[in-house]
Amino acid sequence: MYRLGVIGAGNMGMAILNGAISSGAVKAHETAVFDLDAEKKMICKGKGCAVLEDEGEVYKDSAVLLFAVKPQNFETLLNKLSGFKPPEGQIIVTIAAGVSTGYIKSFLKQSKRFIRVMPNTPLLIGKGASFLSKSEEVTDAEFEKIRAIFGAMGETAVIPEDKMNEVIPVNGSSPAFVYYFIDAVAKSAEKMGVDYDTALRLAAATFIGSAEMILKSGKTPEELIKMVCSPGGTTIEAIKVFDARSLYDIIDEACVKCAKRAYEIGK
Ligand SMILES: NC(=O)c1ccc[n+]([C@@H]2O[C@H](COP(=O)([O-])OP(=O)(O)OC[C@H]3O[C@@H](n4cnc5c(N)ncnc54)[C@H](OP(=O)(O)O)[C@@H]3O)[C@@H](O)[C@H]2O)c1
Secondary structure, three states: OEEEEEEOOOHHHHHHHHHHHHOOOOOHHHEEEEOOOHHHHHHHHHHOOEEOOOHHHHHHOEEEEEEOOOHHHHHHHHHHHOOOOOOOOOEEEEOOOOOOHHHHHHHOOOOOOEEEEEOOHHHHHOOEEEEEEEOOOOOHHHHHHHHHHHHOOEEEEEOOHHHOOOOHHHHHOHHHHHHHHHHHHHHHHHHOOOOHHHHHHHHHHHHHHHHHHHHHOOOOHHHHHHHHOOOOOOHHHHHHHHHHOOHHHHHHHHHHHHHHHHHHHOO
């Protein structure tokens, strides 16, 4: 029996597999993988993971099984797996946006133990943020072991499963919001005659520093904004434009749409 099985070794599946191995939670030879893509299978083999014949082989033989395929691939995957018998006590970990454990259970009638996770791509560099929830049947000790794997790749927080879609704009999708803002700032600088690459580098560094100020200074975002905005100064002119265009409302609308989409594509 493999300690960890992974179905789908794409961006997230591979990042979590790497994190589980490098944190010492599992050894490479204790893991089994299946992906449709030959190159990804080769990479996993190169790490020392067992690459199995198909999804069913991984399902049948993994104590903890990670589903890391796209939401649109779930129906086909679950239909395939429903013909196999999982090992006693298997824990299924799923990271797919919008796919509820109830939906998975409707195909895999024998599976009862689930952990649902909303991770993000900065996990790839060990600076991720992951929300986790568990079904009642998973013990606290088992849950903490899985949480520690995600903890080795960044921040974690526990929430009820019925809030998993609402947190997608907080951590799952928000890396894209941050890239968007940094790119916009750097492009504006370029228009004003500053080299784009240099502006991008310094704007990104500013995001890292500013985000750490929120985590470490003990001050609220509002207090931190005030610290930068001297009356009659430069920053307040920019904030006035944000306020005049109701940027808070725009961001709120975007976040609500993002979470709603998870319900639309969700199962
Ligand atoms: N990317 C993010 O920012 C992010 C954030 C939070 C959560 N997630 C969730 O993470 C999951 C994976 O996302 P990703 O970005 O890692 O996707 P990805 O890079 O496309 O990886 C998915 C992998 O699964 C493979 N696959 C599809 N069907 C399969 C099957 N039946 N058996 C085995 N492998 C199969 C795909 O192969 P093919 O390419 O050949 O189809 C692909 O290699 C998604 O459900 C997503 O909602 C992603």
